[in-house]
Structure formats: structure tokens, C-alpha cells
Amino acid sequence: xxxxxxxIRSLPGLxxxxxxxxxxxxxxxxxxxxxxxxxxxxxxxFYIHVPIALTAYxxxxxxxxxxxxxxxxxxxxxxxxxxxAIHQGTIFGSLTLITGAIWAKASWGVWWTWDSNQLVLFLTxxxxxxxxxxxxxxxxxxxxxxxxxxxxxLFGVVLIPISFxxxxxxxxxxxxxxFTREGPxxxxxxxxxxxxxxGAVTLLAYVLYRVELAGKRLQSDLRELREALQ
Amino acid sequence: xxxxxxxxALTRKDLRVELRARDTLPAxxxxxxxxxxxxHFALPEGTGDEAAYxxxxxxxxxxxxxxLARAWVPEHEHGVLDGLVLAPCDxxxxxxxxxxxxxAFLLAAQAFALPAFVFFFAPLDGTAIAGVLLADIGICAVxxxxxxxxxxxxxxxxxxPLLFLPLAIPLVVGGVGAAISxxxxxxxxxxxxxxxxxxxxxxxxxxxxxxxx
Numbered sequence: 148x149x150x151x152x153x154x155i156r157s158l159p160g161l162x163x164x165x166x167x168x169x170x171x172x173x174x175x176x177x178x179x180x181x182x183x184x185x186x187x188x189x190x191x192x193f194y195i196h197v198p199i200a201l202t203a204y205x206x207x208x209x210x211x212x213x214x215x216x217x218x219x220x221x222x223x224x225x226x227x228x229x230x231x232a233i234h235q236g237t238i239f240g241s242l243t244l245i246t247g248a249i250w251a252k253a254s255w256g257v258w259w260t261w262d263s264n265q266l267v268l269f270l271t272x273x274x275x276x277x278x279x280x281x282x283x284x285x286x287x288x289x290x291x292x293x294x295x296x297x298x299x300x301l302f303g304v305v306l307i308p309i310s311f312x313x314x315x316x317x318x319x320x321x322x323x324x325x326f327t328r329e330g331p332x333x334x335x336x337x338x339x340x341x342x343x344x345x346g347a348v349t350l351l352a353y354v355l356y357r358v359e360l361a362g363k364r365l366q367s368d369l370r371e372l373r374e375a376l377q
Numbered sequence: 378x379x380x381x382x383x384x385x386a387l388t389r390k391d392l393r394v395e396l397r398a399r400d401t402l403p404a405x406x407x408x409x410x411x412x413x414x415x416x417h418f419a420l421p422e423g424t425g426d427e428a429a430y431x432x433x434x435x436x437x438x439x440x441x442x443x444x445l446a447r448a449w450v451p452e453h454e455h456g457v458l459d460g461l462v463l464a465p466c467d468x469x470x471x472x473x474x475x476x477x478x479x480x481a482f483l484l485a486a487q488a489f490a491l492p493a494f495v496f497f498f499a500p501l502d503g504t505a506i507a508g509v510l511l512a513d514i515g516i517c518a519v520x521x522x523x524x525x526x527x528x529x530x531x532x533x534x535x536x537x538p539l540l541f542l543p544l545a546i547p548l549v550v551g552g553v554g555a556a557i558s559x560x561x562x563x564x565x566x567x568x569x570x571x572x573x574x575x576x577x578x579x580x581x582x583x584x585x586x587x588x589x590x
Contacts, residue, residue: 298522298586299523309574
């Protein structure tokens with residue numbers, strides 16, 4: 148209980164910081180960064196879209212890492228942490244699909260195209276993690292549910308490279324490659340705006356992760372207290 | 378050596394149950410044939426062979442799902458799984474036995490379905506058949522683990538396709554590629570890679586899925 152309480156106490160400060168950074172990121176990406184010569188205004192969505200996508204991948208990775216820890220060490224608390232990370236990953240994943248579709252409409256003239264590897268890979272993963280929730284909600288709470296969910300979450304990170312290979316094989320097409328081996332193809336201010344946005348979105352994801360985790364822990368503490376009283 | 382004997386005994390048990398009850402295999406056969414007939418009407422006149430190869434893979438995946446959904450039902454209905462988990466054998470042997478048994482069913486169903494496909498639609502060459510065989514291994518390896526997870530859930534018939542289909546996408550890419558691409562070896566390699574990685578992962582993680590605490 149005390150752990151949950153102390154974790155909650157630091158949250159408002161972190162949340163305010165995330166909100167401030169998010170505002171700064173929006174200012175930088177809308178007004179400070181120069182307009183892209185080719186794509187014009189629609190390119191500015193990248194300052195949000197790419198950080199959100201990276202954060203979604205990061206959340207899925209974190210979820211799988213916690214799942215591995217659960218199987219390895221057998222500590223129950225990793226179950227909730229893995230679940231919350233994947234939940235945040237799915238939320239950011241939906242945002243990625245939405246912002247990506249908006250950009251595709253503005254730039255390619257279609258909401259969706261099967262020709263882009265990143266899109267198909269992301270959709271596959273998104274479906275996979277939606278199934279994760281179905282699995283979780285259909286099993287009864289307990290060690291078995293925790294372990295089955297963890298195994299499934301681990302399958303997800305292995306699926307990422309294999310799906311990527313498969314989709315690469317299936318189709319090759321142009322997605323604007325912003326990060327090449329020669330470093331980012333951006334000017335200084337654009338890169339700054341991008342980094343601030345990335346930081347802001349990552350911090351936002353972290354705060355949301357902590358809030359949800361604290362909420363879930365309080366809920367389970369409350370349930371234990373109720374059961375103890377009865 | 379005893380591991381192999383355990384696996385063989387478990388596989389034999391599944392095959393014998395199926396031979397006596399005939400629950401799964403006839404259903405798979407009938408389903409795959411009915412699907413092929415439905416596809417004939419789903420394909421517009423004059424569609425090339427390539428579309429038919431794609432539909433063959435839809436038929437294979439759903440037929441496999443039909444078999445996998447039944448895979449752990451006898452164990453659950455009669456409480457056999459608890460006994461198996463308590464038995465003094467490695468838990469992964471249970472998974473391997475089930476994988477081999479479902480693989481046998483799937484191969485038997487395909488022994489009818491593939492000639493029927495050639496008869497109705499389009500010819501299959503060596504690489505296409507190699508693709509089918511390689512994908513079967515992956516389907517059964519991953520599928521029997523996921524089916525064990527789903528069997529413990531409330532809505533097991535609903536759950537298995539949801540869990541399985543996202544994971545089956547690379548297999549479908551590999552299988553269809555092996556059938557239609559001029560560069561089929563790359564797709565076969567992808568299938569080999571998938572089989573290896575996911576078979577090891579399923580083999581290692583099965584124990585966590587079936588034990589209670």
C-alpha cells in the first residue's frame with residue numbers, strides 16, 4: 148500500500164512536466180521548424196506521428212521484457228506491469244494508425260495502402276496485441292493467466308522481425324525513409340523539434356503507464372482489503 | 378531416449394483417440410473440400426491462377442484452425458490434462474506429442490485437399506508443396522500451444538482464431554510466395570526461419586501455459 152501511495156505522490160509533477168513538454172513540442176513543430184520543401188504543411192504531422200509510433204513499439208517491447216521477467220523470476224507484479232505497458236502500446240498504436248492515415252491521405256491521396264511495409268507490419272502487430280487482451284479477459288485471474296499472457300506477449304516481440312522480413316519479401320515500396328545510415332535527413336531545427344516531440348511523447352507514455360499502474364494496484368489493494376474485512 | 382518414448386506414446390494416444398472417435402479428421406476433410414467449392418463461386422470468371430493460390434492458403438489456415446480448436450478438447454472434457462501435467466514426463470513432451478498428432482491430421486487432410494485443388498483450380502509445383510509442408514510445421518507448432526492457452530479460457534472456440542491469425546500472417550506470406558514467386562527459395566527460407574524460431578519458443582514456453590502455479 149505504501150509503495151502505491153509513494154508512487155502516486157510523484158505523479159502530478161511528472162504529469163505537469165509531460166504536459167509542458169508536449170506544449171513546447173507542438174509549438175516547435177508547428178511554428179519554429181521550417182516548412183518541408185516537398186510536402187509542405189502535411190509533413191509537420193511527422194513530429195507527432197513518428198514519436199508516437201516509436202513509443203508504441205517501445206511500450207510493446209517493455210511489455211515483452213516484463214513478461215520475460217515474470218516467467219524468469221515468477222514475481223506476480225510483473226504481470227500487471229506487462230499488461231499496462233501493452234495497454235499503453237495499443238493506445239499509442241491506434242494513434243499511430245490514425246495519424247498515419249491522415250498523413251497518407253494528405254500526401255498519397257489514400258487513407259490506406261498495402262504497399263507500405265511499415266503500415267502492414269504495424270497493423271499485424273496491432274491485431275496481435277488486440278488478441279492479447281482477448282486472451283487476458285477470457286482466462287480466469289491467477290498465475291496461469293499471468294503466464295499465458297506473458298508467453299503470448301513474448302511471441303509478439305519475436306513476431307516483429309519475422310513479420311518485417313515476411314512483409315519485406317512480399318512487397319517493396321517507398322515509405323519516406325527519414326533515418327538512413329548516414330544519419331537523420333533533417334535540418335537542425337527540424338531535428339530539435341523532432342527530439343523534443345519524441346521526449347514529450349515518451350514522457351507522456353511513461354506518465355500514463357504510471358497512472359494506470361497505480362490505479363490498477365490501488366484497485367487490487369482495495370479488493371484485498373474488502374476480502375479481508377468480510 | 379525416454380523423452381522420445383514419451384512423445385511417441387502421447388502422439389499414439391491422440392491418433393488412437395481419433396481413430397476410435399473420428400471427431401476431427403472427417404470434419405477437416407469435409408470442410409476443406411466445401412471451402413474449395415465455395416471458392417470456385419467466390420472467384421470471378423477469368424481470374425488468374427494466382428488468386429486461386431491465395432485462396433488455397435485461406436483454406437489451409439482455416440482447416441488447420443478447425444483441427445486445432447478440437448486438439449485439446451478431449452483432454453479438457455475428461456480432465457486428462459491435469460493427469461498429463463502430473464505425469465513424470467517433461468511437459469514439453471505433451472506439446473510435442475500434440476503438435477505431431479495435429480500435424481498428422483493436417484497432412485492427412487491435405488493429402489485430399491491438394492489433389493482436389495489441382496483437380497479444380499491450378500497445378501502445384503514442387504516448391505509450392507514444399508511451402509505447404511514447411512508451413513504445416515509452423516502452423517501446428519504455434520497452433521497447439523495457442524490452442525492449449527485458448528482451451529483454458531471461457532470462449533475457447535472464439536479465442537483461438539484471434540490468437541492464431543496474426544501469428545499466421547508470415548506463414549501465409551511464405552506459402553503464397555513459394556507458390557507464385559519466381560524467387561521461391563527466399564520464401565521457403567522464411568518458412569524455415571519461422572518454423573525454427575517459433576517451434577523452439579513454443580517448446581520452451583509450453584510448461585508455463587499448462588501449470589497452475
